[in-house]
Ligand SMILES: CC(C)[C@H](C(=O)O)[C@@H](O)C(=O)O
């Protein structure tokens with residue numbers, strides 16, 4: 305397995321080191337190449353994602369990314385020029401975000417129930433396309449626009465992926481989240497597509513919710529969900545609620561998949577670079593390790609993935625929460641458990 | 645006071661009747677005119693909001709709306725043609741949504757803290773403008789767009805309103821919620837506007853959060869918020885999370901304000917028409933009564949508003965929650981308390 309590693313900024317390098325530690329235990333054949341991308345490189349050279357690097361990345365089986373972002377970089381630069389550029393250039397149309405409440409993990413909800421959902425967020429369209437502009441900037445007549453682009457091609461492939469995942473799960477339930485009553489054009493495309501694809505999957509029960517109602521039910525009744533499919537921006541928001549109710553982004557893993565297999569998929573913890581705790585060895589690497597689990601699963605190494613996930617589940621159920629997190633201790637424990 | 649009343653669909657008429665009962669107790673000078681708008685009228689006549697009705701509505705001091713929506717009407721028709729048309733035609737640029745956890749109300753959060761926030765959602769711009777379209781519908785090459793329009797004029801007036809509300813509150817804190825790292829054009833306009841207006845309000849501390857992070861903190865730490873200002877779509881989503889953590893949309897009130905006073909403002913409970921429980925006398929009218937409180941406050945009748953709010957606070961703190969809600973009983977209790 306040829307793995308490209310982008311440790312990135314802040315706590316990125318710390319959590320990635322632990323992710324690789326665990327990966328090395330279960331997949332000794334992994335060959336890693338590290339890429340220096342992120343705030344530091346931009347500060348030093350002005351470069352975000354040179355074409356040559358992008359080409360090299362394409363030659364790998366998968367990418368593991370820590371986090372990018374630093375307060376010294378103006379908002380939007382690294383996001384648009386690096387993170388989103390990777391997702392768009394590598395056609396990561398499936399942004400996979402499981403949210404499971406593990407035994408031993410405390411939810412902020414009084415009665416969370418048995419939360420186990422798989423959010424599938426579209427990754428290459430919607431309001432994220434960067435199509436917008438500004439007229440008469442810095443005047444009283446300024447107008448700023450943002451355009452959400454949605455295509456039958458783009459919606460259909462992610463909806464189909466979601467149905468395929470739903471079929472493989474015991475509850476076989478899929479919820480579309482959108483705002484069809486206001487965003488009527490995009491909403492209609494999403495609804496019609498779900499209806500059409502649903503006809504090919506008679507075993508799946510399908511529900512629809514407006515994003516505002518869903519945001520509420522994620523808090524009041526999150527265990528009702530199984531597979532969720534939604535647009536890029538709604539997915540950004542609801543997956544953070546899902547993370548919150550299942551113990552926080554310290555545990556939230558994600559995969560950015562090119563489900564066609566043409567480009568390498570990219571796996572990253574949902575948390576950011578957390579500059580306030582960087583370099584102190586106290587970041588929780590669990591989300592990165594779970595992202596490694598998604599990576600292995602995506603590459604068809606389901607037995608290795610199972611070992612990683614089981615290690616995390618066991619560790620979470622037995623962790624001494626009176627002790628502060630030590631990044632490398634967590635990694636050591638998970639590596640030992642996964643290898644056993 | 646000349647009040648236009650739009651009971652609407654489903655539980656709308658039931659909760660509005662109780663709102664008017666309470667209003668009559670504290671403001672005996674109120675004169676109401678009822679307008680038949682909503683699903684039933686549309687089914688019967690095809691009319692949503694005739695211009696003549698809109699003109700009549702403009703002649704009132706305020707509007708009280710129950711709820712519109714019915715499963716028999718295709719998604720988007722009543723929303724775009726009636727509810728949003730009212731908000732846009734009457735220039736309701738401030739969508740005011742307080743979220744307070746009242747004594748006696750159970751939050752779904754294990755440790756909710758002292759939640760008392762005032763969400764101010766922009767109401768006439770953003771992705772709600774209805775600017776979008778579809779190309780090659782029902783083909784494999786379909787493209788659907790939604791355009792978010794944001795103007796200096798529109799953003800500045802709602803931001804200014806938010807600062808004015810923040811000044812009048814003890815904590816004097818304002819949080820802008822947006823997604824400036826992705827929606828860079830609109831985000832920049834919002835950020836710059838907040839920065840500029842902030843200079844006129846040196847007493848206010850200002851924070852910024854991305855909408856995904858805010859959605860998480862609304863669950864993990866909602867008591868950190870005081871006044872929030874945000875765009876139309878983000879406001880739709882986060883105010884429902886705020887409602888969820890403060891006991892549900894059964895208690896969530898809202899005002900759609902033309903803060904300039906040119907057009908009548910409109911007050912409505914955030915819950916919808918709830919067709920599943922309509923006509924059974926079991927809808928909670930509390931959100932409507934709290935909306936009446938916002939209405940009185942907006943018309944400068946602060947003593948009357950105080951009475952209504954105090955009645956609700958007392959009733960919520962003493963309600964026997966073993967008993968099912970009886971719509972008219974709740975209204976009777978609140979009317980008696982408010983008049984006392
Ligand atoms: C950093 C940002 C661009 C990104 C996004 O909005 O997708 C992040 O919030 C995420 O969810 O991965």
Ligand SMILES: CC(C)[C@H](C(=O)O)[C@@H](O)C(=O)O
Nearest residue numbers: 485486516723727728880914
């Ligand atoms: C019904 C719908 C159009 C409306 C909105 O999106 O604004 C509702 O969700 C609300 O929040 O008042």
